Amino acid sequence: MKLTIHQLGVHFPQPDGSEAPVLDGIDLAIPAGELVVLLGASGCGKSTLLNAIAGFLPPTEGEIWVEQRRVSGPGIDRGVVLQTDALFPWLNARDNVAFGLRLRSIPLQERHNRAEEALALVGLAGKGDHATWQLSGGQRQRVSLARALIADPDILLMDEPLGALDAMTREQMQDLVLEVWQRTGKTILFVTHGLDEALYLGTRLVVLAGKPGRIVHDEPLAFGRHALEIGSKVKSLPAFAAARERLRAVIFAGAPT
Numbered sequence: 001m002k003l004t005i006h007q008l009g010v011h012f013p014q015p016d017g018s019e020a021p022v023l024d025g026i027d028l029a030i031p032a033g034e035l036v037v038l039l040g041a042s043g044c045g046k047s048t049l050l051n052a053i054a055g056f057l058p059p060t061e062g063e064i065w066v067e068q069r070r071v072s073g074p075g076i077d078r079g080v081v082l083q084t085d086a087l088f089p090w091l092n093a094r095d096n097v098a099f100g101l102r103l104r105s106i107p108l109q110e111r112h113n114r115a116e117e118a119l120a121l122v123g124l125a126g127k128g129d130h131a132t133w134q135l136s137g138g139q140r141q142r143v144s145l146a147r148a149l150i151a152d153p154d155i156l157l158m159d160e161p162l163g164a165l166d167a168m169t170r171e172q173m174q175d176l177v178l179e180v181w182q183r184t185g186k187t188i189l190f191v192t193h194g195l196d197e198a199l200y201l202g203t204r205l206v207v208l209a210g211k212p213g214r215i216v217h218d219e220p221l222a223f224g225r226h227a228l229e230i231g232s233k234v235k236s237l238p239a240f241a242a243a244r245e246r247l248r249a250v251i252f253a254g255a256p257t
């Protein structure tokens with residue numbers, strides 16, 4: 001589903017009664033099926049942008065559209081995965097995944113079946129009965145991803161979902177994100193601090209910088225599609241290293257290009 005952001009601005013009220021602009025003049029059109037990575041220095045407003053798209057935060061200015069529907073709050077067309085998994089410790093993996101369906105009064109057997117399907121999609125087939133404490137950090141994030149996928153949202157919003165994982169698990173999870181993206185065709189907006197991660201995953205890189213945050217760079221990427229064929233060897237390609245060096249300069253300069 002196409003996501004369109006038009007002249008988005010977000011201001012936060014300050015203790016002295018003034019308003020601090022955090023995002024300004026954000027224009028972004030994301031066609032269906034893209035995997036857009038959003039990169040930028042800490043505090044430039046990446047999470048704020050994601051929260052506004054999720055409908056958790058009303059924009060001060062501008063509009064957000066999913067196809068022809070204007071975003072005015074959270075909706076099942078947008079699934080969210082955050083850095084901390086926020087699983088319910090009193091529920092097993094399957095019931096954590098199925099929780100949203102329970103709220104929508106979907107019958108037990110259907111909830112169960114759909115949760116098992118979602119768990120299989122993230123590589124956790126047969127782990128539905130596991131308690132959350134039996135799961136590793138990577139498995140917990142897989143459950144979070146399954147929980148976001150179970151409602152079959154058109155758009156997945158992922159805010160540093162791999163940020164708390166160790167390096168090896170993080171690499172495995174990057175491959176999982178690519179696999180899920182390929183298998184489901186979802187439109188994904190993926191926030192990260194990691195330039196290598198951004199290059200490895202994205203079909204497009206959007207860089208946010210400044211205070212208030214603005215889009216200072218936007219370019220298509222091809223490594224993610226290539227990684228689906230040759231895996232992490234993509235990271236050893238000279239073109240990958242060259243892109244990393246060029247984009248590092250763009251990001252550190254924080255300057256419009």
Ligand SMILES: Nc1ncnc2c1ncn2[C@@H]1O[C@H](COP(=O)(O)OP(=O)(O)OP(=O)(O)O)[C@@H](O)[C@H]1O
Binds near residue numbers: 012013044045049
């Ligand atoms: N609810 C809030 N009220 C006031 N200011 C806020 C609020 N939420 C975020 N901010 C401020 O808005 C700015 C952007 O925060 P945001 O979390 O969106 O940045 P970020 O790019 O995601 O940072 P990081 O990479 O560190 O997660 C920061 O200066 C932050 O302190």
